[in-house]
Amino acid sequence: MKKALVLTAAFLVVGVAGWRAGVAMGEKEADKPTLPEAAQKAVTDAFPKGTIDKIEEEKAGLKVYEVDLKVEGKEASIVVAPDGTVLKVEAELTVDALPAAVKAAVKVVKLEKSKVEYEVKMTKEGKTWEVEMDADGKVTEKKDVTEEADEAK
DSSP states (O other): OHHHHHHHHHHHHHHHHHHHHHHHHHHHHHHSOOOOHHHHHHHHHHOTTEEEEEEEEEESSSEEEEEEEEETTEEEEEEEOTTSOEEEEEEOOOGGGSOHHHHHHHHHOOOSSOOOEEEEEEEETTEEEEEEEETTOOEEEEEEOHHHHHHHO
16 A cells, blocks of 8 residues: 555656646747748748757847758858848858859958968867867867857757
8 A cells, every 4th residue: 555655646746747847848839939931931941951949039120030050960040031031141161062153252352361260169067168269279269158058959
C-alpha cells in the first residue's frame, strides 16, 4: 500500500511539472510574433533552404519583421514588411557565390591599406564571446554575447 501511494505521488508530481512546462511553453509560443502570409512567402522566396531561428517584430514608424535564419549552416537575416516587401537582406557568402559584377567591382576597389580581420565566436566556462582580431592574432574587440547566445537556443 505504501509503495502504491509513493508511486501515485511521484506520477502526480511529474504530471504537474509537465503541465506547468506545457503552460509555460504555450505562453512563450503565444508571445512570439508570426509572419503574415506575404512576409512568409518573401522569406521563403529569398531563402528556400532556410530554417527560421527567430522572428522579431519591430515598429519604427512601420511594422516590420526581422527574421534570423540558418541556411546550409550559415547565418542569414531578412527584414520584411507585412505585405512581403523585402527591406534588407544579410547573408554570409563565399567570394565564388557573388555575382560576377560584384566580384569585378571588389577587385578594382583600391584601399589605402588592405585589412584582414577575423571574428570568432566561442564558449568558455559557460560564457559565449565574440572576439575580433587582426591577421596577426591581436585582439581588436571582445564582446560577451552570452545572453544573445542563450536567446538563440
